[in-house]
Amino acid sequence: MTILGNALLQIASPQLPPPSNVVFFVATVIKIVVLFSLYMVGVALLTLAERKVSAWIQDRHGPNRVGPGGLLQPAADGLKNIMKEETYPDAANIPLFVLAPIMAFVPAMLTWCVIPFAAPLPTRWGLIDMVIAPLPIGYLFILAISSLGVYGIVLAGWSSNNKYALLGGLRASAQMVSYEIAMGMATIPVLLLAGNVALNDIVLQQAHGLWNVLGLTVAFFIFLVAAFAETNRLPFDMPEAESELVAGYHSEYSAMKFSMFFIAEYANMVTASALMVTLFFGGWDIPGQWDVAPWSVLKTFATGGFFLFKVLFFLFFYMWIRWTLPRFRYDQLMALGWKFMLPLSLSYIVVMASAILGLDAAGVARGSWAFGLSLLALNVVLVAILFLFIDRGRLISPAYSRLDKRNLDTLRAAAAESSLMREGRD
Amino acid sequence: MAIGIKVLDRPIDQSSYVRATLKGMVLTAKHLLNPQKVTTQYPEQKKSLSPRWRGTHRMLTTEDGKAKCVACGLCPTVCPANCIKLVPGEDEKGNRYPLVFEIDEFRCIFCGYCQEVCPEEAIHVGRHYENAEYSRQGFVYDLERLTAQTHPVCEMWDPADPKGE
Numbered sequence: 001m002t003i004l005g006n007a008l009l010q011i012a013s014p015q016l017p018p019p020s021n022v023v024f025f026v027a028t029v030i031k032i033v034v035l036f037s038l039y040m041v042g043v044a045l046l047t048l049a050e051r052k053v054s055a056w057i058q059d060r061h062g063p064n065r066v067g068p069g070g071l072l073q074p075a076a077d078g079l080k081n082i083m084k085e086e087t088y089p090d091a092a093n094i095p096l097f098v099l100a101p102i103m104a105f106v107p108a109m110l111t112w113c114v115i116p117f118a119a120p121l122p123t124r125w126g127l128i129d130m131v132i133a134p135l136p137i138g139y140l141f142i143l144a145i146s147s148l149g150v151y152g153i154v155l156a157g158w159s160s161n162n163k164y165a166l167l168g169g170l171r172a173s174a175q176m177v178s179y180e181i182a183m184g185m186a187t188i189p190v191l192l193l194a195g196n197v198a199l200n201d202i203v204l205q206q207a208h209g210l211w212n213v214l215g216l217t218v219a220f221f222i223f224l225v226a227a228f229a230e231t232n233r234l235p236f237d238m239p240e241a242e243s244e245l246v247a248g249y250h251s252e253y254s255a256m257k258f259s260m261f262f263i264a265e266y267a268n269m270v271t272a273s274a275l276m277v278t279l280f281f282g283g284w285d286i287p288g289q290w291d292v293a294p295w296s297v298l299k300t301f302a303t304g305g306f307f308l309f310k311v312l313f314f315l316f317f318y319m320w321i322r323w324t325l326p327r328f329r330y331d332q333l334m335a336l337g338w339k340f341m342l343p344l345s346l347s348y349i350v351v352m353a354s355a356i357l358g359l360d361a362a363g364v365a366r367g368s369w370a371f372g373l374s375l376l377a378l379n380v381v382l383v384a385i386l387f388l389f390i391d392r393g394r395l396i397s398p399a400y401s402r403l404d405k406r407n408l409d410t411l412r413a414a415a416a417e418s419s420l421m422r423e424g425r426d
Numbered sequence: 427m428a429i430g431i432k433v434l435d436r437p438i439d440q441s442s443y444v445r446a447t448l449k450g451m452v453l454t455a456k457h458l459l460n461p462q463k464v465t466t467q468y469p470e471q472k473k474s475l476s477p478r479w480r481g482t483h484r485m486l487t488t489e490d491g492k493a494k495c496v497a498c499g500l501c502p503t504v505c506p507a508n509c510i511k512l513v514p515g516e517d518e519k520g521n522r523y524p525l526v527f528e529i530d531e532f533r534c535i536f537c538g539y540c541q542e543v544c545p546e547e548a549i550h551v552g553r554h555y556e557n558a559e560y561s562r563q564g565f566v567y568d569l570e571r572l573t574a575q576t577h578p579v580c581e582m583w584d585p586a587d588p589k590g591e
Binding site for chain 2: 053056057058059060061320321323324325387391
């Protein structure tokens with residue numbers, strides 16, 4: 001195992017001297033403990049942040065009774081949920097019913113272990129990567145694990161033995177499968193630019209050139225929308241859809257098991273935000289001299305803080321969107337995924353691949369200013385086309401359609417005739 | 427049209443979802459940054475009551491601390507909710523006084539007729555509303571409890587001054 005671990009470490013960052021096994025083990029345990037605690041506290045505070053942001057947007061105060069400014073509200077919620085009774089529906093499949101909240105929660109946490117969150121930390125025992133597991137297949141790992149998240153929801157829907165829960169679970173699976181494709185496709189241009197699937201390399205590529213959001217805005221847009229759908233957040237929260245499905249897949253859940261779904265949703269949000277930051281906003285990169293060797297403790301903390309800031313921005317963005325947009329109709333959701341996002345991402349891959357190939361053939365070096373600027377110029381044109389022409393009336397199908405003039409005349413004639421007949425009868 | 431229905435006057439193939447989203451986000455951001463909060467933080471802040479507010483009853487007392495009530499029986503008679511229980515008594519000098527005077531605040535509809543009809547200005551409805559009890563029986567206020575109330579009493583509607591100015 002240790003040999004394998006060392007080998008993986010060397011593949012991920014061959015230019016660094018590998019730390020010894022003991023150091024690697026101790027550092028990893030410390031990183032896991034610190035990150036896990038930060039993550040759980042952060043997720044708890046996010047539930048408060050969500051309620052506060054929603055309140056402010058709606059001109060309310062939000063929770064402000066527990067602790068200063070309502071800061072202890074998550075603790076009070078947790079306490080309440082632990083004290084409450086766990087209910088099991090009579091006809092539920094109990095093992096799966098218990099397993100489902102865990103299945104929803106664990107993949108969201110697992111994804112975090114491959115996301116690099118700061119510049120490497122130089123210590124007396126060698127350079128330590130600020131990522132729990134610097135997997136050389138980082139991005140593929142994320143794709144594989146994040147699709148596992150749907151199992152939690154589907155299992156919850158099915159094992160509850162409740163029609164609304166089942167409908168919620170089915171919707172979740174259909175939605176996540178549809179958007180997973182667009183999401184994967186949207187990141188292919190990123191991988192083309194980085195030439196690798198290791199997340200550290202993607203971050204370094206952006207650190208040495210342009211952040212991908214400038215070079216690949218369309219891909220970012222697709223990824224953003226798909227990430228919203230993947231995390232079941234509004235405007236894509238079909239699986240919950242309280243106005244139609246009671247509470248969707250977690251209708252039958254109570255107490256801490258219900259809370260686990262809640263935590264899983266926020267954990268997924270954090271992971272998706274971190275992923276967006278890593279793939280499109282340069283990860284922990286601060287433009288300037290912060291992202292190059294020699295590394296220092298200050299650099300590690302500064303880049304870590306900046307990474308946190310970027311992730312928090314996206315978390316806020318999630319909430320902002322949630323309290324702005326109404327929910328999609330289900331057919332609109334599917335149409336958007338399959339008829340708009342998928343073709344768009346496929347054609348974008350073709351355009352970007354030919355652009356990169358063309359630039360390579362023209363002898364423009366990767367990471368040079370000319371390379372970045374030409375991608376940026378192409379991007380501006382593509383974004384203009386997307387948002388000024390393709391967007392018009394095609395993104396969302398309306399709830400009504402305009403009647404043909406001929407049909408309208410026929411209908412009016414029929415209405416007039418029937419009213420004449422009624423008058424005659426009276 | 428009269429009730430302000432907004433009709434989309436441009437064809438659907440010219441409308442942009444992304445632009446509409448951005449517009450909505452600007453609107454929510456405006457509220458986020460500059461909220462016009464109207465919530466009253468209730469237990470700390472209270473809204474002022476109208477001088478004509480009719481709430482919890484209060485029995486006024488004479489200087490020597492006894493209830494002004496002479497047990498004439500007008501208030502139980504006029505009470506539309508039938509929530510006043512009065513048993514009259516008489517002392518050795520022939521003065522009438524209430525042996526039992528109970529108001530069921532749960533039955534009461536706070537019309538204020540008892541205050542209007544009272545010849546001695548003894549029973550009043552008051553400017554007070556925070557009543558909470560653990561049982562229905564707790565809402566039956568006896569004479570002792572009614573005299574112990576200290577909140578300001580209601581100023582009844584005056585026909586000469588209909589707007590209360």
